[in-house]
Amino acid sequence: MMKETKPLIGLTLEGLRQVAAQCGMPKFAAGQMARWLYEKRVTAIEEMTDLSKGARQRLAQEGYIIGREAPLGEARSSDGTVKYLFRGAGGHDVESVYIPDKERATLCVSSQAGCKMNCSFCMTGRQGFHGSLTAAQIINQTLSIPESASLTNIVFMGMGEPLDNLPALLDAIEIMTAKWGFAWSPKRITVSSIGKLRELKRLLDETKVHVAISIHSPYPSERAGMMPVERAYPIMEVLALLRDYDFSHQRRLSFEYTMFRGVNDTPRHSHELARRLKGLDCRVNLIRFHEIPGSELNPASPEHMERFRDALNAEGITATIRASRGEDIMAACGMLAGKENKNAQS
Numbered sequence: 375m376m377k378e379t380k381p382l383i384g385l386t387l388e389g390l391r392q393v394a395a396q397c398g399m400p401k402f403a404a405g406q407m408a409r410w411l412y413e414k415r416v417t418a419i420e421e422m423t424d425l426s427k428g429a430r431q432r433l434a435q436e437g438y439i440i441g442r443e444a445p446l447g448e449a450r451s452s453d454g455t456v457k458y459l460f461r462g463a464g465g466h467d468v469e470s471v472y473i474p475d476k477e478r479a480t481l482c483v484s485s486q487a488g489c490k491m492n493c494s495f496c497m498t499g500r501q502g503f504h505g506s507l508t509a510a511q512i513i514n515q516t517l518s519i520p521e522s523a524s525l526t527n528i529v530f531m532g533m534g535e536p537l538d539n540l541p542a543l544l545d546a547i548e549i550m551t552a553k554w555g556f557a558w559s560p561k562r563i564t565v566s567s568i569g570k571l572r573e574l575k576r577l578l579d580e581t582k583v584h585v586a587i588s589i590h591s592p593y594p595s596e597r598a599g600m601m602p603v604e605r606a607y608p609i610m611e612v613l614a615l616l617r618d619y620d621f622s623h624q625r626r627l628s629f630e631y632t633m634f635r636g637v638n639d640t641p642r643h644s645h646e647l648a649r650r651l652k653g654l655d656c657r658v659n660l661i662r663f664h665e666i667p668g669s670e671l672n673p674a675s676p677e678h679m680e681r682f683r684d685a686l687n688a689e690g691i692t693a694t695i696r697a698s699r700g701e702d703i704m705a706a707c708g709m710l711a712g713k714e715n716k717n718a719q720s
């Protein structure tokens with residue numbers, strides 16, 4: 375039977391300390407490994423040349439590998455967006471989307487294969503839940519695309535609900551922001567969530583990353599129609615929690631609002647949304663709905679979106695219309711579906 379392999383990427387410094395202890399290496403070897411993994415970005419244990427030969431052999435004997443996995447496939451949009459397919463979980467692959475935009479280069483990463491939240495407007499939600507990604511699989515998305523070195527921002531807005539995979543999410547954020555990791559400012563990272571309350575509080579308490587909340591309607595009953603999760607995590611409770619935190623500087627709070635024709639694009643909605651968000655330091659991102667097979671929802675017209683944006687701005691809520699990217703390769707918001715991987719082992 376083949377020995378199970380254990381990726382080193384995805385391990386925090388504490389995790390690497392445990393590996394060092396297990397392999398009879400000195401404590402400081404954890405810092406050396408972190409540097410090779412996250413700064414030098416090596417792809418093979420033999421490249422960690424300041425570890426002794428014996429230590430490298432022991433790592434291999436214990437089943438450790440670097441754990442880097444190249445994308446299984448890619449699709450390139452005419453607008454420069456690139457969608458990458460990675461091995462995921464539960465026999466289903468996941469997708470990451472690289473979005474170049476002038477001096478910014480953003481990677482939209484997935485945190486789960488599929489999703490439990492079942493939002494009616496989302497392809498990922500349609501496919502059900504197949505499993506959470508490990509921290510190694512999350513970090514691998516950032517390390518193994520060809521554009522890795524030029525990334526300026528990470529958004530957890532790909533497949534899955536990041537707060538439904540909190541331990542791996544927190545480890546990945548620690549790796550991205552720690553001095554021994556990528557040493558990124560947390561301001562380069564945004565976590566998008568439906569607002570899983572307890573986990574959201576931990577994210578706010580334990581990290582300094584930006585937060586984006588999927589709201590999509592200011593009316594709880596209407597929101598529940600699109601997002602069944604409203605019943606478990608009412609938006610009013612999410613807003614109450616957010617009011618306990620300071621978003622006036624350093625950390626940004628935004629709300630994601632996908633616009634559906636005749637459903638949530640009326641002046642009544644913009645007025646109520648402004649009323650709900652009053653007093654919160656935040657901005658609203660208006661997102662064009664990308665039609666998905668089998669959905670009866672339609673995109674709001676550009677005129678309605680502009681009118682909605684102007685109405686929010688007039689009521690003191692900063693709102694912008696997010697540019698749609700990668701629609702021709704099914705990489706835009708709500709369109710990620712991955713694919714079944716018949717060869718994958720769950």
Ligand code: SF4
Pocket residue numbers: 489490491492493496497498499500532533534535568
């Ligand atoms: S929109 Fe986000 S939370 Fe909702 S089903 Fe899709 S991936 Fe899950």
